[in-house]
Amino acid sequence: MSSIAADVKVVDLAVGLSAAVIVKSLTDNGAQVTRIAPPGGDPFATVYPAYEALKGGARSLSAEVIDAQLADADVCLIGGEDHPGLSWRFDAEALQAKFPRLVIVQLSGYALDPSRPAVDLLVQARTGLVHEQLNDQPVQFAVALPSYGAALSGLIGLWAALIERERSGLGQIVRTSMQRGLALFWSQIWMEAERADALFDKLPPKDVQHLIFECADGDYIHFVLGVPNALAKLYAVLGIDIAVDPNERGIPTLARGPQSYFADRSIIEPFIKRRQRAELVAALNEAGLAAEPVLMPGEAWSLPQVQASGLLSQREDGSTLMGNPLRFEQVSTPSAGAELSPSNAAGALAGLRIVDFGNFIAGPYASKLLADLGADVIRVEPPTSLAALTGMRNTVVANRGKRSIVIDMKSAEGLELAHRLCASADVSTHNFRLGVDARLGIDPASLRRIRANIVTLATTGYGSIGPKAKDAGWDMVMQALCGHEARAGGKNNRPMWYRSAYVDFATGALGAIAILMAVYSRLRHHTATAAENSLLGTSLFLMSELLLTPDRQFVGAPLLNSQRTGFHPTEQLYRTRDGWIAIAARGETMSATLARTFELQPAPATRAEWNEHSAAQLADRLSSLSSAEAVARLESAGVWVERCNPASWQTLRDDPRARAAGLVVEAQDSAYGRVLSTFGPVVTFSRSRAPGALRSSPAHGEHSREILAELGVAAEQIESLLANGTVR
Numbered sequence: 001m002s003s004i005a006a007d008v009k010v011v012d013l014a015v016g017l018s019a020a021v022i023v024k025s026l027t028d029n030g031a032q033v034t035r036i037a038p039p040g041g042d043p044f045a046t047v048y049p050a051y052e053a054l055k056g057g058a059r060s061l062s063a064e065v066i067d068a069q070l071a072d073a074d075v076c077l078i079g080g081e082d083h084p085g086l087s088w089r090f091d092a093e094a095l096q097a098k099f100p101r102l103v104i105v106q107l108s109g110y111a112l113d114p115s116r117p118a119v120d121l122l123v124q125a126r127t128g129l130v131h132e133q134l135n136d137q138p139v140q141f142a143v144a145l146p147s148y149g150a151a152l153s154g155l156i157g158l159w160a161a162l163i164e165r166e167r168s169g170l171g172q173i174v175r176t177s178m179q180r181g182l183a184l185f186w187s188q189i190w191m192e193a194e195r196a197d198a199l200f201d202k203l204p205p206k207d208v209q210h211l212i213f214e215c216a217d218g219d220y221i222h223f224v225l226g227v228p229n230a231l232a233k234l235y236a237v238l239g240i241d242i243a244v245d246p247n248e249r250g251i252p253t254l255a256r257g258p259q260s261y262f263a264d265r266s267i268i269e270p271f272i273k274r275r276q277r278a279e280l281v282a283a284l285n286e287a288g289l290a291a292e293p294v295l296m297p298g299e300a301w302s303l304p305q306v307q308a309s310g311l312l313s314q315r316e317d318g319s320t321l322m323g324n325p326l327r328f329e330q331v332s333t334p335s336a337g338a339e340l341s342p343s344n345a346a347g348a349l350a351g352l353r354i355v356d357f358g359n360f361i362a363g364p365y366a367s368k369l370l371a372d373l374g375a376d377v378i379r380v381e382p383p384t385s386l387a388a389l390t391g392m393r394n395t396v397v398a399n400r401g402k403r404s405i406v407i408d409m410k411s412a413e414g415l416e417l418a419h420r421l422c423a424s425a426d427v428s429t430h431n432f433r434l435g436v437d438a439r440l441g442i443d444p445a446s447l448r449r450i451r452a453n454i455v456t457l458a459t460t461g462y463g464s465i466g467p468k469a470k471d472a473g474w475d476m477v478m479q480a481l482c483g484h485e486a487r488a489g490g491k492n493n494r495p496m497w498y499r500s501a502y503v504d505f506a507t508g509a510l511g512a513i514a515i516l517m518a519v520y521s522r523l524r525h526h527t528a529t530a531a532e533n534s535l536l537g538t539s540l541f542l543m544s545e546l547l548l549t550p551d552r553q554f555v556g557a558p559l560l561n562s563q564r565t566g567f568h569p570t571e572q573l574y575r576t577r578d579g580w581i582a583i584a585a586r587g588e589t590m591s592a593t594l595a596r597t598f599e600l601q602p603a604p605a606t607r608a609e610w611n612e613h614s615a616a617q618l619a620d621r622l623s624s625l626s627s628a629e630a631v632a633r634l635e636s637a638g639v640w641v642e643r644c645n646p647a648s649w650q651t652l653r654d655d656p657r658a659r660a661a662g663l664v665v666e667a668q669d670s671a672y673g674r675v676l677s678t679f680g681p682v683v684t685f686s687r688s689r690a691p692g693a694l695r696s697s698p699a700h701g702e703h704s705r706e707i708l709a710e711l712g713v714a715a716e717q718i719e720s721l722l723a724n725g726t727v728r
Contacts, residue, residue, distance in 0.1 A: 004328045004521050004529065006030035008162070011073045012058055013066070013090055016044055016081020017120070017144060018107050018178070020054035021151035021544055022158075023077070027057030028313075028324035029517060034069050035060045038088040043587070044081065049556040050547035053321045070099050074171075075158055079107040081147070082118040084587040084640075092173045096686065102171040103161040105154045110179045111661045111684075117584065117640040120144045121571055123178040125582035128648020129186065130573060133498060135206045138573055138580050138644045139564040142487035143542055145502060149181020149682075152509040157683030159516030160373050164348040164688055166523045167340065173686035180663065180682060184509055185502040187679030188393040190649040194673030199392040203499075207258040210476055210497040212294060212485065213269055215277040220495050222480035223284050223291035225263060227472075233287045234263075237280075238271040290474045294495045297483030297546055298554035308466030311537050318550030325537030326514045327464075329444075329530040330521065333453040339523065340426065347374015347691040352519065354427040355380060355418075356402065357442060361501055362475075362535060363431025363459045364398040365508025366515060371401035372681040374691045378425075378707060379404045380418060383728055385700045394501070397679055398508070399697040400667060405708070406701035406728040413726045415441050420711050423450045426522075427515055431459035434470050444530040453528045455518040457511050463534045475501040478539035483546075483557065490560035507538040509682075561615075569615035570594060570607060573644065579627040580644035583634065590639055594618070597637045652678065662690075669696035701728045 008031040012023050015038065027033050035058035045051045061069065070076055076099075078090045092106045109118025116126065123146040124130050130138035157174035165171055183190070193200055212222045225231055232244040256264060272280065277293055284291035300306055301320070313323035340351035352375040356367040364379065371377040379402040405421075408414040419441070422428050428447055430437055437443040437458065444456045458464070461473015476497060479485050484503075485495035510533050518529035546557040558567050566572020570585040585594040591607040595614070598621040604610045622630050627643050634641040645651055653676060658664040665680035675696055704727050708718045721727040 001028060001030060002324060002326065002328050003030035004330065004517050006032075007524065008032070008075065009073045010034070010075040010077065011036065011066070011069045012055070012077045013088075014077035014080040014105075014107055015042055015083070015086070015088060016107070016118070017048060017051075017147040017545065018150040018154065018181075019077055019080040020044070020048070020051055021148065022105070022154050023058055024054045024544065025151075025155055025324075025513070029326070029328075033058035034073075036063055036066055036069070038086060039063060043083040043086055047083070047586070048545050050321050050545045053315060053319060053547055054544060056315065070095065070102060073099075073102060074162065075103045075105065077105050077107070077154075080118070081120075082109065084590045092175075096171065096173055100170055101165065103158060103165065104171065104173045105158050106173060106175045107150055107154055108175070108177040111177045111663055112179070112655070112657050116642070118178060119571075119584040119586070119640060120147045120178065121566065121582050122584050122640060122642045123182065125573070125642040125644045127179055127182055128645035128651070129182060130580070130582070130644050131646045131648065132186065132189065133206060133496070137575075140560060140566050140573060141498065142560050143484055143498075143502065144545075145185045146178030146182045148506065148542055149184040150176055150178045151181070152184060152506065152513070153181045153682035155513045156369060156373075156509065156516065157685070159513060159520055160348040160683075161685065161688070163340075163352075163516060163520050163523065166520075170687065172688060174683050175686075176683045183663070183678040183680070184682060185500050185505050187677050188397045189500060190652070191393065191396075191675065191677035191679070192653075193669065193675045196672060200672060203393055204261060205258045206499070208261050208497075208499050209259050209265070211262050211268075212480070212495050212497060213272040214494070215275055215280060216273060217276050219277040220294035220480075221272065221277050221280055221291060222294055222477050222485065222495070222497070223289055224474045224476050226290065226474060227288055230289060231263065233289055234268070234284070237283050237287050237289075238268065238275075240267065240271055242267065285471070290472055290477050292477040292481040294480040294485050295483055296486050297543060297557040298548060300482050300540065301548065305462055305466040305468045305536065306540070309463040309534070309536065311463075311540055320548040322540050322544045322546065325510055325533055325541040327532040328514070328518065330527045331448075333526050333528045345374055345376075345691065346689040348685055348688040350374040350691075352376065352427070353425045354378070354429060354515070355421050355425045357428070357430035357432070358459070359431065361394050361398050361504035362507040363429060363511070365505055366457065366459070366511030367429055368398050368400055368402065369509060369512040369682060370515065372691070372694075374688075377402040378421060378703075379698065380409075380421065381406045381700060383408050383725070396669070396675065396697040397677070400679070401691075401695050402698055403703035403707060404698035404701055405704045408726050408728075409440050411726050413721065413724075417708075417711075417721070417727065418442060419450050421707070422447050422454060424711065425451065425454065426519060427455045427457065429457040429459070429511065429515065433472055434460060434464060448528055453522055453526065455515060455522060455529050455531065457515050457518075457531045457533070459507060459511055460532065460534045462536045464532055473535040475503040475535065478503045478535045482536070482539040483543060484539065487557060487559050488564070490564040491562045493562060493564070496564075503535055503539045503542065506542055507533060507535050510538055510541070568607075569610040569612075569618065572615070574619055574622045576622055576625055576627045576630050579646070581622070581627055581630050582642045582644060584640045586640070593637050594634075594639050597633065597639065598622075649678070665694055667694040667696040670699050670702070672696070704728065
């Protein structure tokens with residue numbers, strides 16, 4: 001277990017999955033968490049089989065000692081998920097007034113409409129996420145993106161507020177929600193530009209199928225064409241005798257339609273159908289292509305790479321759950337220079353400078369999230385821009401608010417400039433493949449010789465040890481390997497890939513959390529920290545509700561039903577006469593009310609007795625009602641329900657309340673003009689001022705001259721560096 005947060009004291013008054021994930025992260029990293037559960041018990045212990053295990057690292061006390069615990073605490077968690085009959089809420093402002101040094105993290109369902117029930121499926125429906133995968137029907141997202149987004153956002157805000165407290169001596173209220181957390185994963189789709197071009201508008205369409213194929217043995221494989229000469233390599237492995245342009249990477253194109261957006265499936269599929277999966281995965285890996293088997297939830301836990309990476313946690317009762325996805329190596333440093341730089345800028349992280357060497361999404365997204373909170377982030381780019389391969393939307397999402405300098409780091413002058421940049425920084429981050437940072441001279445050991453207390457973050461595909469440590473990681477194959485695609489596909493269906501790179505985005509969020517923990521430790525204890533995270537660790541983390549019981553059974557992460565509308569008949573999507581609704585009848589009383597309201601026969605005696613016949617009866621009753629009629633009837637009966645919003649982005653974009661709350665933000669871009677999106681800052685603070693007007697993603701090398709001048713490079717030397725190509 002990491003001890004990087006060992007001196008942080010937390011009082012946990014929150015409930016639900018988001019709160020449990022936050023508690024698990026804090027206890028995994030050494031924080032002292034005291035859990036105070038609602039009188040009568042926490043109902044979410046019956047909703048999520050892994051719930052008590054996730055909160056198990058926390059000490060439990062009774063409600064009578066709340067004030068005494070808060071008086072000695074650094075952080076308090078309040079709010080969370082809703083459950084019928086649960087009334088366990090706290091006034092954040094009153095707590096702040098009473099305990100001014102306390103950082104209070106408030107979790108809710110919505111930034112807007114806070115009175116609506118905070119249930120993951122209902123948030124998916126109300127925000128319109130359920131309509132973002134297929135054209136002909138909504139689907140429940142098997143991975144609880146709103147809940148995990150709220151947890152990640154809450155952790156980012158928590159650590160940022162603790163860092164700010166080191167300067168001000170005061171705590172504050174950090175607010176986030178499932179609605180705001182969802183934007184962590186979907187903002188590259190929910191956005192538009194005033195002067196969009198073909199590169200900006202290129203994104204996977206609804207109904208898209210990634211490169212998932214059934215093999216001769218009936219098992220599925222998923223691979224990625226993301227390297228030079230990829231299509232030719234694939235054809236060579238499969239024995240397809242078709243000439244391919246050696247420069248062809250298999251770049252996605254809408255011309256082939258959503259079923260063959262990433263490659264011509266009609267050519268590839270027959271050849272894959274002749275091969276055994278294990279043999280084909282090995283052959284594709286040998287050819288330099290990322291490929292993994294599509295596994296069921298939990299199957300990946302037995303893989304050598306997962307075992308070697310130490311990503312699982314064994315409990316005293318013999319059960320197993322996901323471990324800590326973050327790794328830290330700390331050394332003590334001289335105390336001088338441990339404070340953040342003085343700054344007149346706004347934001348909780350004003351004065352924090354980050355040098356970001358990352359590319360694509362998972363690496364750069366970590367520093368982007370911190371730029372939103374006031375950090376000064378300098379993006380160091382290679383001479384050749386990767387925007388065309390990354391996708392312009394992803395480039396904008398992962399790099400907004402940064403400054404850009406282009407440096408040829410393969411030259412001696414370029415490396416010296418990179419080192420000068422890092423000497424001025426608090427943090428250096430990258431997502432190179434294993435060993436590249438050392439070859440470039442920006443590994444932790446090299447940088448500590450330049451800046452003794454620098455924090456470094458390395459983001460990899462599979463981790464830094466184990467048989468696959470040197471392999472390139474891709475979001476798509478991680479969804480396959482860790483069971484997400486099997487869950488998404490549903491019972492008896494082919495696997496499904498979700499069209500957002502949500503593993504990449506979550507990896508960036510975890511990277512931001514790792515940076516903040518390391519910076520806080522440096523401020524408090526004068527340490528230099530080398531932090532690591534990986535796509536593999538993140539993908540497993542996004543199924544933290546999965547538990548392996550002592551009798552070796554996996555529970556907590558079931559597959560969706562065959563219609564992909566839900567996990568249980570009382571909490572799923574239903575079609576009405578003119579649309580779709582989402583029902584969440586939680587608990588015995590509400591599920592019985594649902595059955596009684598629609599006169600199901602026989603009425604299920606308990607929630608556990610609901611079955612496919614019950615669901616079919618309810619679906620039949622609802623199909624004759626309009627959505628408005630169904631919602632009115634359910635709400636009058638006291639059953640939680642939401643309409644499935646088919647125009648999610650348009651509805652949010654046109655809502656002035658969303659602008660005021662920061663759910664929709666605007667940035668000016670030199671190429672695209674006004675860019676509107678849902679990826680505003682992931683939290684709000686009660687006291688720290690927002691950084692101000694948002695800057696869009698910088699143009700390639702836009703700030704090279706400005707940054708060199710800040711480093712003290714003379715004007716004539718700047719011109720020389722530009723002339724010889726060291727800087728562009």
